[in-house]
Amino acid sequence: MSGPNYWDYLKLDQLLSIQGGIEGDERQLMSDELHFIIVHQVYELWFKLMLRELREARDHLAEPEIAEEHVPHVVHHLRRVAEILKLAVQQWAVMETLTPQDFLAFRDKLAPASGFQSFQMRELEILMGLKPENRPRYGNVEPVRHIEERAPGSAAGDMAQRHLDAVRAEMSLRDALHGWLFRTPIQGSSPDDAGDEEAVLEFVNQYEAAYRTSQGKQEKRLLELRVHDADALRKRFEVSAQETRGFLLAQDEPEDGRARLTRIRAGLLFIESYRQLPLLSWPRVLVDTVVEVEEQFVLWRNRHARMTERTIGRRVGTGGSSGVDYLDRAAQGRIFPELWAVRSILLAADSLPPLRNAEFYGFA
Numbered sequence: 299m300s301g302p303n304y305w306d307y308l309k310l311d312q313l314l315s316i317q318g319g320i321e322g323d324e325r326q327l328m329s330d331e332l333h334f335i336i337v338h339q340v341y342e343l344w345f346k347l348m349l350r351e352l353r354e355a356r357d358h359l360a361e362p363e364i365a366e367e368h369v370p371h372v373v374h375h376l377r378r379v380a381e382i383l384k385l386a387v388q389q390w391a392v393m394e395t396l397t398p399q400d401f402l403a404f405r406d407k408l409a410p411a412s413g414f415q416s417f418q419m420r421e422l423e424i425l426m427g428l429k430p431e432n433r434p435r436y437g438n439v440e441p442v443r444h445i446e447e448r449a450p451g452s453a454a455g456d457m458a459q460r461h462l463d464a465v466r467a468e469m470s471l472r473d474a475l476h477g478w479l480f481r482t483p484i485q486g487s488s489p490d491d492a493g494d495e496e497a498v499l500e501f502v503n504q505y506e507a508a509y510r511t512s513q514g515k516q517e518k519r520l521l522e523l524r525v526h527d528a529d530a531l532r533k534r535f536e537v538s539a540q541e542t543r544g545f546l547l548a549q550d551e552p553e554d555g556r557a558r559l560t561r562i563r564a565g566l567l568f569i570e571s572y573r574q575l576p577l578l579s580w581p582r583v584l585v586d587t588v589v590e591v592e593e594q595f596v597l598w599r600n601r602h603a604r605m606t607e608r609t610i611g612r613r614v615g616t617g618g619s620s621g622v623d624y625l626d627r628a629a630q631g632r633i634f635p636e637l638w639a640v641r642s643i644l645l646a647a648d649s650l651p652p653l654r655n656a657e658f659y660g661f662a
């Protein structure tokens with residue numbers, strides 16, 4: 299008995315017979331509609347693979363202790379997600395070969411179906427850790443609720459419900475990342491060490507002082523230009539220094555969660571600041587890869603909005619949202635706000651607080 303055939307292995311008979319649309323018969327469809335269906339299905343397949351890769355990355359990150367040599371595994375899975383997203387961003391150009399008039403020829407029969415009901419997209423958002431308050435509502439309803447209300451009664455609807463139930467019971471990538479960042483040794487001190495809280499606070503204080511010194515130099519040079527209102531400029535720098543401290547001490551967070559978030563943010567800042575240390579080089583690549591995933595995710599949303607504007611202008615979407623405005627608002631939410639915020643406060647290597655316990659991080 300020889301091995302399997304290509305077509306059997308890939309189930310091509312099934313794969314190539316599910317593009318019939320509402321009619322269930324692709325011979326009745328115009329080629330523009332076949333194109334529309336296939337582009338959507340290809341996206342859904344990429345969503346499926348990204349979900350798998352994100353779960354792999356999350357599982358590694360969620361381990362109570364991650365051996366140094368396992369960090370590249372996390373990066374490997376996240377890089378695949380980033381590359382898929384890059385391709386997915388490019389794929390909008392294929393969608394755009396559908397002209398506005400071509401789309402109008404079959405658009406009405408789709409309503410109220412909409413990409414808004416892509417349960418795999420919601421799964422991606424939940425799995426990565428998007429907080430509901432960081433995404434716009436859909437009319438009066440929370441987006442996931444909307445899917446659940448319409449799901450019963452079809453095989454795909456039941457599948458949507460199962461997927462949503464499962465992902466909500468899981469740990470998000472964001473929470474796993476935070477758990478890992480929380481354990482970052484800061485100036486050689488780890489969470490279980492005696493005096494760790496003081497060590498973290500001391501690092502935050504030293505960092506704020508270094509930040510103020512660096513800002514002071516910039517302020518002085520700007521004042522020499524004599525083009526800025528001196529008081530307004532000083533105030534701007536003062537506000538930015540206070541915001542830096544507020545961010546590191548997690549003052550935006552309810553009091554009971556502050557100490558933990560402070561350690562997470564300080565750990566993140568430590569990794570970014572002392573990234574040349576051997577022990578921190580992979581963690582820094584990991585953080586950067588998460589940023590890349592989110593950047594590509596945002597670009598996907600932006601590109602979807604521009605494609606939509608080009609194809610249907612600013613009219614109401616088939617799902618009844620404000621269309622492009624809604625999509626642009628959705629593109630503003632961030633899943634990993636800390637990873638972006640920390641970039642505003644980084645300092646050049648020669649302005650950083652002196653490193654303590656360098657040998658701990660692999661420097662003799």
Ligand code: HEM
Nearest residue numbers: 338341412413414416419606609615616617618619621628
């Ligand atoms: C001609 C092509 C397309 C147009 C004009 C279009 C338009 C829109 C509009 C107006 C919305 C807002 C919700 C609504 O009122 O319907 C939306 C949402 C959405 N669309 Fe598309 N879309 C197109 C193709 C696609 C494709 C190929 C995908 C791939 C899966 C997709 C995925 C989504 C997703 C995931 C949402 C929800 C976004 C969110 O809530 O953040 N769309 N689309």
